[in-house]
Amino acid sequence: MKLKKESYLKNVKRIVVKIGTSTLTHSTGLLNLNTMENIVRQLVNIHNQGIEVVLVTSGAIGAGMGKLGLKSKPKTIPQKQAAAAVGQGILMHMYEKLFSEYGKIAAQILLTSEDMSDRKRFLNARNTFFSLFNQKVIPIVNENDAIAIDEIKFGDNDTLSAMVTTLVDGDLLLVLSDIDGLYNANPKTNINAKLISYVEEITEKIKCSAGDAGSNLGTGGMITKLKAAEIAVSSGASMIIANGSILNIINRIFQGENIGTFFQATKNPLQSKKSWIAYNTAAKGKIIIDDGAKKAILEKRKSLLPSGVKSVNGKFNKGDVVYIVDSEYKEIARGITNYNSLDIDLIKGIQTSDITDQLGYKNYDEIIHVNNLVILNND
Numbered sequence: 282m283k284l285k286k287e288s289y290l291k292n293v294k295r296i297v298v299k300i301g302t303s304t305l306t307h308s309t310g311l312l313n314l315n316t317m318e319n320i321v322r323q324l325v326n327i328h329n330q331g332i333e334v335v336l337v338t339s340g341a342i343g344a345g346m347g348k349l350g351l352k353s354k355p356k357t358i359p360q361k362q363a364a365a366a367v368g369q370g371i372l373m374h375m376y377e378k379l380f381s382e383y384g385k386i387a388a389q390i391l392l393t394s395e396d397m398s399d400r401k402r403f404l405n406a407r408n409t410f411f412s413l414f415n416q417k418v419i420p421i422v423n424e425n426d427a428i429a430i431d432e433i434k435f436g437d438n439d440t441l442s443a444m445v446t447t448l449v450d451g452d453l454l455l456v457l458s459d460i461d462g463l464y465n466a467n468p469k470t471n472i473n474a475k476l477i478s479y480v481e482e483i484t485e486k487i488k489c490s491a492g493d494a495g496s497n498l499g500t501g502g503m504i505t506k507l508k509a510a511e512i513a514v515s516s517g518a519s520m521i522i523a524n525g526s527i528l529n530i531i532n533r534i535f536q537g538e539n540i541g542t543f544f545q546a547t548k549n550p551l552q553s554k555k556s557w558i559a560y561n562t563a564a565k566g567k568i569i570i571d572d573g574a575k576k577a578i579l580e581k582r583k584s585l586l587p588s589g590v591k592s593v594n595g596k597f598n599k600g601d602v603v604y605i606v607d608s609e610y611k612e613i614a615r616g617i618t619n620y621n622s623l624d625i626d627l628i629k630g631i632q633t634s635d636i637t638d639q640l641g642y643k644n645y646d647e648i649i650h651v652n653n654l655v656i657l658n659n660d
């Protein structure tokens with residue numbers, strides 16, 4: 282198992298590194314320059330070895346608080362947004378200074394969850410990243426906190442970093458936090474808690490131990506980190522959680538030291554398009570299907586045809602991501618629909634040969650083609 286991890290790390294070509302607020306800032310809210318400098322130097326070092334690097338950084342709100350002299354985390358959304366708007370500039374100023382000292386070009390990309398859920402914006406963002414990689418630029422990403430309100434928020438940079446990993450087809454996500462990794466119990470209250478250094482599969486048991494072992498500092502505790510791990514590993518990237526305050530942590534990981542928790546990437550990753558469908562946070566509606574269609578989708582890996590549809594819930598357009606739910610309302614899959622909700626309501630239950638009669642047109646036989654469908658729950 283150690284070998285698997287070592288050989289995996291040797292073949293990493295594109296890495297996403299996430300740094301949390303507690304690693305980047307002192308308790309005063311001001312930037313921890315030693316840590317920042319140390320991390321930037323290590324990132325430059327791996328970039329010099331030919332590995333493409335994306336940095337997902339938190340700390341905008343924290344740095345803004347420091348600059349504005351706020352003693353505690355702002356409570357209202359406008360106050361948080363103001364702090365983020367002030368702090369993001371401070372953060373970037375420092376990264377720009379540090380990366381250019383080492384001869385690298387940095388770029389800023391600020392994302393909201395809408396950039397992920399809208400397929401066009403997703404592809405646009407992807408093109409921007411690839412264009413930056415081609416020009417040897419290091420993209421620095423944060424959530425666009427200054428404009429993101431709850432409905433369009435990732436909410437935590439653990440999730441954001443996992444989404445970015447799928448967006449750029451990264452093969453390793455390194456989450457640098459204020460904890461050493463995933464424990465089998467809460468290390469703060471249980472002296473027998475042991476660090477889990479290798480996770481081959483994220484099982485229910487692992488999720489339960491995360492529930493107990495969470496760090497409450499920063500926005501994301503252990504649960505958001507495990508969610509991030511699920512997204513990353515299912516899209517074919519491995520993930521490591523390690524303590525960002527350990528000196529030279531990135532170099533030490535790449536030199537094969539057994540630090541932190543390593544989550545093994547799945548052997549059968551979802552293709553980029555499918556992982557976009559699976560983790561799109563803004564599915565627009567539901568299509569309720571009968572048992573025959575459920576069986577066809579789950580067991581025979583077939584497309585969803587009108588004949589298997591019982592009803593539609595919500596209003597959505599052609600091209601939107603929707604849930605497919607069974608007759609007990611259990612979500613079994615997600616997919617991109619070829620027909621809008623009104624048309625599906627008109628063609629539900631009929632044979633594909635009757636679609637034209639019913640709608641006056643037929644662009645597709647399938648409501649959701651198997652290539653645009655991701656099965657989520659196959660218990």
Ligand code: GLU
Nearest residue numbers: 339340341342437438500
């Ligand atoms: N985007 C937030 C910031 O830069 C951080 C979110 C997080 O800590 O996960 O302050």
